[in-house]
Amino acid sequence: MTVVLKIPASTANVGPGFDSVGVALPFYLTVEASLHESWEIHHEGPHLPAVEDVQTHLIMQTAKELARLHGKVLRPLLLHVTSEIPLARGLGSSAAAIVAACLLANHFAELALEKDALLEFASSCEGHPDNVAAALYGGCIVSYQSSDQVLYSRFELPSFQWLVAIPPTELKTEKARQVLPTSYTREQAVASSAAANMLVAGLATGNAELVGKMMGSDQFHEPYRMSLIPSSQEYKSIVNGLGAYGTAISGAGPTLISVIPPSFDVTSIQKKFPHFTLHKVSTALRGAELVTQKISMFS
Incomplete structure (x- = not known):
């Protein structure tokens, strides 16, 4: 069998x-x-x-x-x-x-x-x-x-649409973990915890715009990992400027993921970042x- x-x-x-x-x-x-x-x-x-x-x-x-x-x-x-x-x-x-x-x-x-x-x-x-x-x-x-x-x-999250941007190079989780600090200030911890709470509220209520806004509010790992991903800051700025609700690193990276409106057109993004493989997908x-x-x- x-x-x-x-x-x-x-x-x-x-x-x-x-x-x-x-x-x-x-x-x-x-x-x-x-x-x-x-x-x-x-x-x-x-x-x-x-x-x-x-x-x-x-x-x-x-x-x-x-x-x-x-x-x-x-x-x-x-x-x-x-x-x-x-x-x-x-x-x-x-x-x-x-x-x-x-x-x-x-x-x-x-x-x-x-x-x-x-x-x-x-x-x-x-x-x-x-x-x-x-x-x-x-x-x-x-x-x-x-x-x-x-x-x-x-x-x-059946109505959520995601734009997945996969770079051609690998990034091992161990390396992405190594750049993280060993401690955070109280202000960083409070801000990131509040952002995580709001992120979950957005997920629980199906509010894609709120989720997107919170995706860019992390202080635990994203500020330290972005430097490991070539073109990531530029990509994030452009894709958000073209109408994505928000963009974040997928896991430890280097893939970037955005929550987007259903009508979002990926053509112009692909032209600007031909080295990324782009996929517009729904939640599995x-x-x-x-x-x-x-x-x-x-x-």
Whole structure:
């Protein structure tokens, strides 16, 4: 029996919602899996590297660890992996892989875990729940992680339109974390916390204009990361000037994401920034899915 997993990409933070707000986007990691005599993993397409060592593969390692924690042994799998999510661009590629691993372990090791339990484990792997929660549940997820639980609230945002601008170069999350300060002034913390509160209010009420305004009000990470992304300040100024409600770094970057009115025309933006790949998309309302099928598409 072969199963197919489909996991959406995600954007995290949406400005001041640092490490707690995530939105699912309609770019997908797809994994076809079946039981096999030994572990075998194949990557297909331009957004995945060649598999150099199966034993260190993130999906395999994570799936085996989840099964082990629940007293089960995950039998070897044959995996065919394709992805529309570019690596190291701030669109949740690692989160999608971790979520895929959770679904694989849950299915093939017969763990019978609910999605909330999978979220707890996935968040512990990522270190924060924003991307993995959006990938699991779809829509927009506002989350909080403590030492012993993950709490979340979900909004669908069906009418929201996003402009996703993907640069050609990677930016590793570790590098983007290194530029952040180790402490903030009280004034910075108060201002960013208030902006995050207003951001969530805008998301909860479907107010795209308020969300856009708050996207530019962060003081926790955006001022320090913009310098790592060439042309980002110019892009932000121009796209907002042409009618976007607001623009922020997607996750740790370098992708930039804007909330835009439905009528927004991306043609002039693409001409000004030909090195960016632009996508005008809606929120992905469906989260991670597992479909059982009998015949492999790779057979």
